[in-house]
Amino acid sequence: MSGLGVWNYVIIIFLMMIGLYMVMSSSNLVKKLIGLNVFQTSVFFLYISFGYIEGATGPVMQEGASLYSNPLPHVLILTAIVVGVATTAVGLALSVRIKESFGTIEEDELHTMDSSL
Amino acid sequence: MLAHLPVLVILAPLLGAPVASLLRGPNWPWLLATLLSWFALLCSVLLLIQVNAQGTFIYTMGGWEAPWGIEYRIDFANALLLVLITGLASVVLPYARLSVEHEIGADRCPLFYTALLLLILGLCGITVTGDAFNVFVFLEVSSLATYTLIAMGRDRRALTASFSYLIMGTIGATFYLIGVGFLYVMTGTLNMADLAERLPAISDSSTVRTAFAFIVTGICLKLALFPLHLWLPNAYTYSPSAVTAFLGATATKVAVYVLIRFVFTIFGVEFSFGAEPLAEVLVPLAIIGLLSASTVSIMQPNIKRMLAYSSVAQIGYIVLGLAMGTAMGLTASLLHVFNHGLMKGALFMVMGAVAYRMGGTSIDDMRGLAKTMPLTFWAFVLGGLSLIGVPLTVGFVSKWHLILASLELGWWPVVVAILAGSMLAVVYVGRVVEAGFFGEPKDATKREAPWGLLVPLWVLVIANIWFGIDTRLTVDIAEAAAAQLMAGGVVR
Numbered sequence: 001m002s003g004l005g006v007w008n009y010v011i012i013i014f015l016m017m018i019g020l021y022m023v024m025s026s027s028n029l030v031k032k033l034i035g036l037n038v039f040q041t042s043v044f045f046l047y048i049s050f051g052y053i054e055g056a057t058g059p060v061m062q063e064g065a066s067l068y069s070n071p072l073p074h075v076l077i078l079t080a081i082v083v084g085v086a087t088t089a090v091g092l093a094l095s096v097r098i099k100e101s102f103g104t105i106e107e108d109e110l111h112t113m114d115s116s117l
Numbered sequence: 118m119l120a121h122l123p124v125l126v127i128l129a130p131l132l133g134a135p136v137a138s139l140l141r142g143p144n145w146p147w148l149l150a151t152l153l154s155w156f157a158l159l160c161s162v163l164l165l166i167q168v169n170a171q172g173t174f175i176y177t178m179g180g181w182e183a184p185w186g187i188e189y190r191i192d193f194a195n196a197l198l199l200v201l202i203t204g205l206a207s208v209v210l211p212y213a214r215l216s217v218e219h220e221i222g223a224d225r226c227p228l229f230y231t232a233l234l235l236l237i238l239g240l241c242g243i244t245v246t247g248d249a250f251n252v253f254v255f256l257e258v259s260s261l262a263t264y265t266l267i268a269m270g271r272d273r274r275a276l277t278a279s280f281s282y283l284i285m286g287t288i289g290a291t292f293y294l295i296g297v298g299f300l301y302v303m304t305g306t307l308n309m310a311d312l313a314e315r316l317p318a319i320s321d322s323s324t325v326r327t328a329f330a331f332i333v334t335g336i337c338l339k340l341a342l343f344p345l346h347l348w349l350p351n352a353y354t355y356s357p358s359a360v361t362a363f364l365g366a367t368a369t370k371v372a373v374y375v376l377i378r379f380v381f382t383i384f385g386v387e388f389s390f391g392a393e394p395l396a397e398v399l400v401p402l403a404i405i406g407l408l409s410a411s412t413v414s415i416m417q418p419n420i421k422r423m424l425a426y427s428s429v430a431q432i433g434y435i436v437l438g439l440a441m442g443t444a445m446g447l448t449a450s451l452l453h454v455f456n457h458g459l460m461k462g463a464l465f466m467v468m469g470a471v472a473y474r475m476g477g478t479s480i481d482d483m484r485g486l487a488k489t490m491p492l493t494f495w496a497f498v499l500g501g502l503s504l505i506g507v508p509l510t511v512g513f514v515s516k517w518h519l520i521l522a523s524l525e526l527g528w529w530p531v532v533v534a535i536l537a538g539s540m541l542a543v544v545y546v547g548r549v550v551e552a553g554f555f556g557e558p559k560d561a562t563k564r565e566a567p568w569g570l571l572v573p574l575w576v577l578v579i580a581n582i583w584f585g586i587d588t589r590l591t592v593d594i595a596e597a598a599a600a601q602l603m604a605g606g607v608v609r
Contacts, residue, residue, distance in 0.1 A: 020288075023284060023288070029280060032284060036284060036287055036288070039288070039291060040287070040291055043291055043294055043295055043298070046295065046298055047298050050298060050301070050302050072301075073298075073301070076250055079250075079254060080253070080294060083253075083254065083257040086257070086261055087257070087261065087283065087287050090261055090264050090265065090283065091280065091283050091284075094264070094268055094276055094279055094280045094283065095280070097268065097276050098276045098277060098280065101273040101276060102273065102276075102277075110277055114273075114274050114277070
């Protein structure tokens with residue numbers, strides 16, 4: 001921990017807030033998805049930071065190494081990245097279809113077109 | 118085969134989904150999906166019988182023991198949920214053939230059934246798994262399938278409804294992921310039973326408290342607890358009728374199950390209700406939710422939307438029960454999970470039948486329905502009575518238990534709120550029934566809905582009455598599940 005200190009966590013919180021703020025504040029649907037991605041990525045970093053051990057090698061048995069990083073968070077995050085990609089793909093596909101049927105992907109314009117949204 | 122039941126429930130829809138996408142025409146994918154859902158129901162019922170006879174059922178995936186592999190752990194609570202999910206799937210799928218072909222077109226049917234099978238897979242997976250991260254994966258499988266299914270609705274607003282659910286659902290799931298990460302850091306395990314064993318020793322740490330807050334908030338987004346319910350009304354209103362029936366009956370219920378699992382099994386009653394102010398947060402939200410959503414639903418011109426708001430209100434009852442933190446409250450909550458699945462499934466299927474004949478689901482389409490579509494209309498009346506909580510229906514059974522649980526705690530204002538919620542339900546159901554009886558039909562030439570829609574619909578309506586009269590099965594299982602959950606932690 002001493003190498004990085006808590007800086008990685010400061011960065012993670014920073015990214016997390018940027019992501020959430022983008023999701024809430026931007027009116028463009030694609031920008032919302034980008035914000036969502038930033039938010040998810042910050043959580044990936046959080047997991048990777050958990051798995052990091054100062055001075056440890058990768059989790060493969062080798063000569064002269066006694067300290068190994070925990071591989072499990074990486075495996076979890078690989079799964080979470082796949083999930084994130086799939087979510088982004090579905091979100092983008094929805095944006096395309098919204099553009100086709102409404103002619104816009106700006107949220108405030110969508111609101112005025114269908115007041116019940 | 119009996120030893121592999123938990124995984125068969127998952128494998129059947131998992132393997133069926135890609136096959137369904139390759140089949141041509143509307144009928145073959147439908148047939149495959151229906152048969153698989155019946156198979157899954159059979160497995161679930163066998164599982165419930167087995168759990169009842171032999172206690173908690175543990176399945177190690179691939180033969181890897183728990184800390185290394187993922188284990189599936191079936192006790193009364195998730196066996197009950199599994200029967201609800203697969204049972205509803207088995208009823209909604211036969212219904213879906215006509216309704217889906219009519220609403221989304223024959224060419225997209227294979228993809229529809231693929232997504233529906235994936236949804237069933239995801240929901241069953243959340244229910245059976247005994248691994249906290251595995252819950253996240255299945256949660257996202259079911260959510261992605263849900264977004265796709267909602268977007269298949271005929272109205273273009275289905276697209277925007279699906280998009281906003283995607284944003285909110287992903288934020289909810291990511292909150293859950295953050296919470297699970299904190300728990301992993303503190304305990305070094307993701308297995309639910311191990312988590313439950315190791316957490317009490319470190320429950321003072323602020324990391325565990327933060328994890329609890331993230332997990333509860335994330336799941337409450339998925340289960341649409343007031344005020345996190347904003348995605349739900351649009352999603353239910355604009356998705357295809359069969360999807361609404363299945364989602365309305367099962368999706369939020371599975372999220373409730375995850376909440377129950379975390380609050381009672383993993384964190385334990387002492388931590389959730391002693392160290393953390395869970396009851397103080399959830400009880401007011403549940404009561405505000407059930408009163409405000411019921412009030413809003415009175416004013417809805419679209420009946421599907423009215424029922425969607427009523428779902429938010431019913432979630433209020435369910436959360437109220439579990440937020441009491443007593444065995445009786447939990448029993449009422451689990452009972453209402455099951456019973457509300459039955460009644461909302463039936464009511465949304467009625468709306469599908471109305472949409473099939475009348476082309477819409479507004480209150481104008483319901484006018485004079487008693488004359489033109491009497492069987493559909495009477496199904497609505499019986500489902501509505503169940504929603505209100507009239508004796509001899511399932512709604513009465515669960516509300517009765519909820520009131521008993523609040524009386525046990527001496528929470529008189531809560532009893533008043535529950536009764537007020539039922540009165541509001543009388544108003545919003547009564548409004549539709551009145552239009553159906555006394556209104557002039559919009560189009561008197563319309564005939565009764567086809568048998569393909571009526572038979573599954575009435576199966577559910579009869580289940581509403583059956584489980585309202587013969588309460589042994591549901592109450593016994595809910596009580597056994599609540600006792601198991603209250604005992605907390607690990608059931609070895």
